Amino acid sequence: MSTLTNGAKMLLECLAREGVDCFFGYPGGVTLPFYDAIYDHHIRHVLVRHEENACFAAEGYARATGKVGVCCATSGPGATNLVTGLVDAMMDSIPVVALTGQVTSKLIGSDAFQEADTFGITRSCTKHNYMVKKLEDLARVVHEAFYIAASGRPGPVLVDIPKDVFQAQGHYTPVTSIHLPGYKVFTEGHTGQIRRAAQMIWESERPLIYAGGGIIAANASGELREFVEMVDAPTVTTLMGLGGLPSNHPNFVSMPGMHGSYAANMGMSSCDLIVALGVRFDDRVTGRLAAFAPHAKVIHVDIDPAEIGKIRTADVPIVGDVKRVLGRLNKVLADLGEAGLPPSRAAARRAWWSQMRAWKAEHPLAPVTSDSEIKPQHLMMEIDRLSGGEAIVCSDVGQHQMWAAQFIRFNGPRLWINSGGLGAMGFGLPSAIGAQFAHPDKLVFALVGDGGFQMSIPELSTVVGYGLPVKIVVMNNGYLGMVRQWQELFYNNRLSSVELDSFPDVEKLAGAYGFKGRTIDKPWELASALEEAVREPGPYLLNVKVSPCENVYPMVPAGGAINEMVMGPPQPVAVPE
């Protein structure tokens, strides 16, 4: 049943069998045999303009679909350029398979042209990596790579392939079983612990649900919603978990943490039980750990045993797939709940909800607008209005990311795409390219700052080349805004290397690439300009000049407790000339 073929064709056969319909890459010397095979293969290769963006685009594709994203680079500089994207996928648990070419086996270790120790370099930025030394191993390794990337806690897997392996002739034999004796995936969750969790939830007077990226990764939004409604507890979702519970759900209390809402942070600090679902108690969420949720017991569900107890000790640890665990927990809770809560506890729960509502009312995430200039929050509100909770928003990193997370609503998972753990600038546009390839008919925003945008300008060429209708919205405040904010607040406003002057004229820039661009700076232009961008059948570059020195609030200063938020601008400080 097998026919004689070469390594390059075999690799494509493996990708096809894994259901890959497109992948992102950049060719080079040692991947020539592979690109020759791509020439007449049905799988679509998307030529990006920088390998880092190939990995970001693969991530965007993976984040938007839940499927494994694939990227490809040549040896040496091609492979080293992938590193930021791999770390990003590692931090946010995104399934990515990266394929890299390597110099011919005989030359490995000889400082050959474009040689780099890709296997060594990517050891710590992948979930697992391989170097394929002979053709017989290729198919097995590639299928293992897909299996490892997608199963358990997802992550990036890199396969390094020397040129001679691409060229070697051999027979493809389908791989029917994957044998990884040391690779442990825990999915079910411990029955006794699930019962204990249900009991603890049942007994809690002030429960709070803290849901994260694990909900998205496990496709567990349905189970989460059922759980939230059954427990009827206030629910915060992390930056990575936005959309896990629809933003318009009555139990949704926005994001906690450094730039979280007042209600979310006060809720965290005052609850008597945290039900942590697919989260890792990131330092941007917990603030000063010693002061974090001091009264709370913790139920922690995660598929990665190493996350349990890493930061905060769990009273009830449950290692498992959050989808399956929640499914079972919901059943146990349904049985427990039949009799109804005892009156005293029901009263306590009502009091807890009124307290949450009071906090929400006290400091809502209120839009800031002005008659004379565009406030960044205003921009996010307008994008939210156009999206209606349905558009895919791919964000870059910085102030705009935080405002977007605060103000743009998401009715479902896989709509909010951002670099959470690594905070990699330059992520927004390439990830939007990946997301748009995954969903050609969906409205996709690349929401970027003027800093991150300038890191990814080369990809405008990709956007145009493939006719992608990505709406690029630059929140342009003329600064590296988040760094400027910290310099203002904590470094006596000594603004050091944060001014981004000489930003290009976007009309000319987009025009040079052959599509439409526009700059606006008046608040009354905002709604119509965004509408025009969305109406445009092709790509659009909208440069929105916003008030330059707006800061993101609430803010928990580094090292602070999350209930010690700074709610607004401090007393005016003297700005040096």
Next chain:
Amino acid sequence: MLQIISLLVENKPGALMRITGLLSQRGYNIESLTVARTLDPELSCMTIVVDVDATLRQQVIKQMNKLVNVLQAVDLTEAPAVRREMVLVRVRTVQESRTAVLKEAEIFAARVVDSSVEGFALEATGDPEKLDEFIDVMRSYGEIETTRSGVVAVSLEGKKLKLQPPVLTEAR
């Protein structure tokens, strides 16, 4: 206190790098490391002695167990286990001391593996503290050179190793 970790790993290129990488990434210094094949030639057994903060030991073990090539990582620091190390000592000594050196070697149950006019090469095994003493004693007889193997350890608990069964795939 030093942590003693025993690992059963797949005998594959890069496996060692992944394990030591977890430690170096966290700034931990490895005191000793031994690795050799097991009865099954596809597996290696590794003993690592490393200075890890007591609160982080469990995390290090968990991270090691997550590695695809690691079948099992266990903390033997406080578990019932036998720990042994070997040392090779070359001692140069004057004629008059040769008998005394041999007597001392006997006390430490060391074997003579080479003898020459200049002195002896001795081989001793034991727990690391005992070897420290042996080395001190030998040093008192003259110029010495030593090579230590690092600790090897075996757990005395009959913990059954759980291997993951193959996963069937849909005709990939």
